[in-house]
Amino acid sequence: MGAHFHLAIQHKDWDEIDSYLGSIPVFLAESEGGIPLWEADLAGSCALLIGGEAFGASPEGESRATQQITIPMKGRAESLNAAVAAAILIGEVLRQRYQH
Numbered sequence: 001m002g003a004h005f006h007l008a009i010q011h012k013d014w015d016e017i018d019s020y021l022g023s024i025p026v027f028l029a030e031s032e033g034g035i036p037l038w039e040a041d042l043a044g045s046c047a048l049l050i051g052g053e054a055f056g057a058s059p060e061g062e063s064r065a066t067q068q069i070t071i072p073m074k075g076r077a078e079s080l081n082a083a084v085a086a087a088i089l090i091g092e093v094l095r096q097r098y099q100h
Contacts (some may be wrong), residue, residue: 014026014060014064017032017064018064021047023044024045024046024047025045025047025067025090026047026048026049026059026065026066026067027040027042027046027048027065027066027068027069028050028051028057028061028062028063028065028067028068028069029048029049029050029068029069029071029085029089030052030056030068030070031066031078031079031080032076033068033070034067034068034070034074035068035069036068036069036070036071037041037070037072037088037089037092038071038092039073040067040069041096042092042093042096042097043093043096043099043100047062048089048090049061049065049094050082050085050086052063052082052084053079053081053082054096069089071085071088
């Protein structure tokens with residue numbers, strides 16, 4: 001617990017983010033309509049964009065996405081909590097990187 005006290009959290013505007021990312025692909029997490037996350041190539045450098053639970057990513061964020069990815073779900077759940085979705089996506093990134 002308390003890991004957030006050891007993270008270098010920064011606030012950047014979109015121009016600064018663009019400059020930082022350069023040509024790194026940006027994967028936008030969507031509740032539906034994207035490719036299944038395990039079909040995306042997440043083994044290399046990439047950025048994950050996870051929007052808010054109610055309204056998703058901002059239009060500025062959406063415009064920067066190179067690909068949309070989705071966590072396929074069965075049953076009647078419409079979506080996942082953003083933190084849960086982030087954990088699943090980061091887990092998939094690590095799985096792919098350990099396989100390479």
